[in-house]
Every structure is written in C-alpha cells, then in structure tokens.
Amino acid sequence: MEIAICPHCKKEISEDVKFCPHCSSAVTSVSYTNIFSWRWSDKIFLFTVILIFIGFFQPWFPGSILYQEKPLSAFQMLLNVNSLEIDFLESYNILRMALIVPIFAILIYLLAYLRTGMEKSEFLPIFLFIIVCISIFPFLFKVTGLFFGIVLSLIFLAGIIFYFKSASRKGRLGYASYFLILFFICLSGFIYQLDLAQTVYLKFETLNFSETYGFWVTWLIFGILILVIVLNFMKTAEDFWLMLSGVIFSIVGYQTFINPLFLSGPFAFFADNFRMVGIQTATHIKIVAIALVIAIFTGVPIGVYITRNKTAADIVLYLASIMITIPSIALFGFMMPILSSIDRVWDAVNGIGIGAVPAVIALALYSQLPIIRNTYIAIRNVDPATIEAGRGMGMTNFQLLKQLQLPLSAPVIMAGVRTAVVMSIAIAAIAAYIGAGGLGLFVSEGLQMATNDSVIAGAISMGLLAILADIFLGKVEDWITPTGLKIKR
C-alpha cells in the first residue's frame, strides 16, 4: 500500500532517493500510491467490516445454515432464531462459523496495532514467527512427540531466521501476505468447517445460481480485491511462496488456536444465549450512551462556567469528588424509590428494565467528575498569551470560547469523556441488580446460580465493549483535535 512514488512522473521509487531515477527530477518528498492511500490498518479494518456486512446478509457465507434444504443468511437466522427450531449443537456450530471472521479481524487489528511501532522489515518476520509458533509447533508436538517436536521446532525456527537474515525483504511483501493470509484464513476456516468432502462433492453439485447468488457476490468482491492486491504488490515468485506458507500455517493453526476457544464453557454459554447477549449488549450501550450524552451536556458547560469563578470551582469539584466516592450500589438503591414513577413511563416506551432511569442518572452523576475536571483543567491551561491576544483583538467571551478555548482543550476534554465511558461501562454492570438490564445481568445471574460460564461470558463481553468503546473514542479524539495541535515542536 505504501509504495513510494515520484511526485512528478508517478513511477515507483525508493523512499530515500534524492533524485527520481525515471525522470531525474529532484524529489523533496515522496508521494504514495493512491489505490488505498489510507493507513493500512484502517484499510484492513474497513475491508473486514465490509466483508462481515456483506456476509451477514448472504447465504453461503460462514455463519449461515448450509445443511438445510434452503440456504439462509446469518441475518435471516437471527431474525427467526426461535422459529427455526435448531437444536443446541447446530446453533453452536453456526455461531462458531459466524465468529471466524471477526475473531481473525480482531487478531489482525491487534497485529496491525503492533505493526505501527515497527519498521516494515522487522514486522513481517515477527508476524510469521508468531503464526508459526501458534499454529505449527503444537501440531508438531502432537504428531511427533516431545523430543522430535523440540528438534523439528528448532530446525523450523532456524530456517525462518536464516531466511529473513539472508534475503533483503521489501515492506510490500508484508502487506501483500497480510491481505492474502486474511483471505485464506477465512477460506480455510470456512472449508475446514464445512466438511470438505460433503460440501464439495454433494452440495456444490446441486447448487444453482439463483439460490446461491450471495455466495458468488461475496467471493467476487473478495476476488477483485485480491486481484488488485496481487497485481500491485506481488512482484516475485518469493511473494507467492510466502503467501502459500502463510495459508498452510493458518489452516493448521486453526485447529490448535481457534478450536479450543470454541470448545470452552463460556463460549458454549455465549452460543447458547447468543440472542440474549446481543439484546443485553444493546441495553448496556443504550444506558451508557444516554448517560454519557447527559453528562457531556451538563459537565462541559459546568466545567466552562467554573473557570470563571474560583469559589464555584472549589465547591463543584469538591462535590463531584464526593459523588464519585459513593458506592454505586448504594446510589442505585437510593434512587430506585425516587425515580420509579418516571421509570414506569420510560419502560412503557423503551421496554428496558425498571432500573434504567436510576441507572442512567447515577452514571451521568459519576461521569461528572472526569468530565468537569478535565474541562476545567484544560480550559485553565490554555496559554494565557493566546487568550490575551484573542481578547485584545476584540473577541467576545463567546467567540473566545468557541474559537480558542474549546478547540484547544478538546483533546483533554475528550480524554475525560473516555475515562467516563470506560468507567460507566464497568459501573453499569452493577445496575443489573436494580433491574436495568445490560451485560451485568449475566454476571449477577451467574453468581446467584453458581454458573461460572455465565459470569465469565458477561465479564468478557463487558471488557470487549470497554476496549471497543475506548478505541472508537480514541478515533473521535484524534478527529476533533485541531490539526495545528498535532504538530510536535
């Protein structure tokens, strides 16, 4: 993706040249190819999202029912999960397949995150090394026993190390392998899951196009993308072999790496209660989001106001600090009788638990401290010279706030919001005890019924939710930070 090109003749050059070898003009800064001119981790992310989105509505995509007379998409299944009368094992298998793509997407995203701090030439060996370690070593041990397992592993490692030490690698090989590995991982998981013989020899024979158009559309998009990648980045035979090894590793790796995950208790619980988990996640997000909106629209103005009044600042920050020390369960319990009347109306409208309104208000109160404090500190820390210049140039108080103080303190305010969100997601778990619903339900029910799987499934879901929310808000933070502030001096 990031192949450097000459800004004049648009031909490929290496990044550190002073003069273009093609048109021999001076190169002050290289441009990059514009097929996908984004950061490549974003591209993978987008690619995966599109893929899942398409796949979700298509029959014949991992996650849909293949063994029935008529293929159904995962989306259709979700809609009619009760009327389909699938038994446990089948729903478990469906989910197992449906999760292949997102799990690999998350894995790849984490690797991409790792990649941002590394040189191109460092990353590829490490990535392949990780794949090999995870996939092929357990397999070697299983097949050959401990002694030969160790010997073979060492030989394998030495081979990889020598390979990368001897050959000078180009970064683009890394990217190319990346996409293709993602593709083949999905494909291999898919094929592996389908019981190859049965699918290929029995099912494909009886397919006709009208029933299976989704399959072809999905793989057509896949194919075009792969073709673009291959044509642009695969330049030598080495690239091809690299790709192939990645594919083989990932097929083998699926068995040792992904399968145990699907066989674990929490996953079984998760699969069994798939629909419930989805609904409770939505409730959780709803509660936190409403609380957050309330908290931002009260906290930020309060924070701005108290920058102009020292006494008010002391009092407000003091109160907010006291607020955050009140145990959440006590606050929830205290609010229940007061707010239950409002809640009846709310419940009728939204159909979520009776404790939702107290939960939302309590979360909004808890979020005040990080938001108010960050707003207050950020606005007070704006360079006084900037404000004096603005005032001296005839800005009104509102213009000062809008044009200088808020943009300059936006990153810090947003950091407060991030803290508040992650904290709220955790506190909202307690809200399940007062009937607000949300993912805390699995934890509280699991504790009552001594079902560890339920507790773990709930906890993991909340953890993932918090991480995703933080990543998302991090992007928002980056987006609202004025460009001029991102420049390092």
Place this chain on the structure above:
Amino acid sequence: MGIMLSLQEVTKIYPGAEHIKAVDSLSFDLEEGEICTMVGPSGCGKTTAMKMINRLIPITSGKILIDDQNVNRLDTIELRRSIGYVIQNIGLFPNMTIAENIATIPKLKGWDHDRIAEKVESLLEIVNLPPKEFMGRYPRELSGGQQQRIGVARGMAADPPIMLMDEPFGAIDPINREHLQDEFLKIQAKVKKTIVFVTHDIDEAIKMGDKICLLRDGKLVQFASPEELLTEPANGFVRDFVGGDRTLKRLNLLKIKSAMKPDPPVIMQNEPPEKAKSMLRELKLEHLIVVDNEKRLIGYVDQEALTKKADEVGDVTQSTDAFLPASSSLKDGLSEIFTHELGYLIVVDEDRKVLGTLREEEIKNILRK
C-alpha cells in the same frame, strides 16, 4: 498630521491596592505615524498604561482620546477590533493556520472572503514571508522569528490606525531581534501606523521610537524624542536609566550626514600625477581622494604612490573600503574609521558619489554640542 492618540491625566488604581497608583496622571500626545516607545523599570506601569488604551484594563480616572474620541464612550469590542495588538508571547492561535490567524480580525469584522484572502496575501508579502508557502502552515511549524512576523502581520490585518505592541521582540535572541527591529522599521516606513511600543530595553526604545515615554512608579519622568532624552535628561533617574554610555548611544541615532565635513579636495583619475603632488603639498594632506568624471569614488593616492611613474593618477590609485553612505549611523562610521588605514572615512551617497569626509574630531564636536 494631527494628534492621533492623546492620554490626559490617565490614572489607574487597582482595587485592593488603593494607596498605590499603578499609573499616575499620565499625559502625552502622539501624532499620526509616530512610534512611541514606553520604557521604564519593571513594575513602572508601562504595560498597564498600554492596556488601558484598548481597555483590556479599565481606566480609573482621566481620558484617553483616539482621533478625538474618548475610548470609554466607544464599544469595547469595536474599539479592540480597530486597534492592532501584538503581545510579548506572540499568542498565535495554534489551532488555526497562518492565514486564519491573520484573518482573525477581518473575519470578526465580517469582511467578505475575497477581501480577506487578498489582505492576508499582501500582509505576508509585507512581512517577507512567501504567501503560497506559509498560508496553510500552522504556527508550531514556524520559528520564533517567523511567528513574530506573523504576529505583527496579524496586528495590522484590519488596517488599524493605531497599534499596541507589548515587548514584541522580547523573547527573541539578540541577533534575530536586531534583524526584526530593522525589518519592522522598514515595514513602518511603508505603512506609517501610530504605534505604542512597550519595552524594557532602553536601546530598543531609542532605536525604535520617534518619542520615548519614560515611566517610573507610574509617573511620567520624561516624554521626549530619543535625541532629547540623551542630550538633556530631565533628572538623575533618567541619566541613570539611560546609562553612563548615553553619549555613545547618541552615535546610534546620529547620521554621518550631520557630522561630516562636506566637499573634500578630490582629483580626477585622468589628471596628471604632478597635479596631485602639488595639491598634496599645498593642502598639507597625506592622502588625496580620487574620483571619476561623475565624482564617483575610485580610491586614493598618497606621496609614496605618486613617486612611481605614471601618466594618470588613476594608474597609481589604491582602492579602499573606507567609505560609507551618508545615511549610516555615526556608530558604524566610527567603527570604520578605526578599522581602516586611511584614518578617516569617505562619505558617499547611494551612487558612490563623494559627499564629504568624517574624522574623529568632527564626531567629538557634534557629540559635545
């Protein structure tokens, strides 16, 4: 030129410190196009006095008139928008590009887009930064000197008749400061604003000011032109503040033109050496300045050179660097006199035409006056 800015008995007493007058009945008038440097020891009220002009600090008593209008009667916001303001720490807005920074006041005033763009470009050209290169950049990408120039450009953006500058070159290293001061004076020669310039550096005050307003403990000690301040200090404090080397400082202010001895004896380069010899003898000189037909400086001849055989004076002329234009300061002139072998300086105009000569005695005479 009428009086642009007038302070009449302006007094500032801060609440909570009623017994101290931060500024004590300060009065002075400033004509259009003049730079007034306000100088004094720290805490003397110079910045306070300046900030009262655009009412960043409210006036306790007295009047400030801009163009015969009392600033207290004007709308604060409108007043500030009509006064250019440049502060010590520059205070560029880091979230805006250079173009947006400069366009701040025009935007607040609601100018249309084309007019703003035109103004921004012309201002960047005035401060010697290529518009195409700098418009889209952010303040943090610029060096301190460049930022300062943007600060000045921003102050001038809405064509204010008056500008207030609070130690604008305070945070810049001495070499760059000198350069910026020179550039600023060049810009000022073009735009002719009425400027109130606060500084704590007496040298800067003398260099930049048409008038110097020397303050101490909020009181006006002396309001005078730099020349007057140096020659006739009002009291011991002024003398101390200006420093023991005030006579030398005058060297900076005075131009060679005012001290030089005009019309020195010269000889054309195509005249015979004999004439030069006789001139040297008659005038009892050691050197004789050689010029061409249009009285442009070629060099000089002395006795020794004339003993060589030559048809024309030009053949034995030695060239010299010991000349300066008449608009240079006496300080530079004195330095040149000591540097070169001639022992005096030949004064020329822009076309290198010889105007006169400058010797140490002439400098002494003018300083003693």
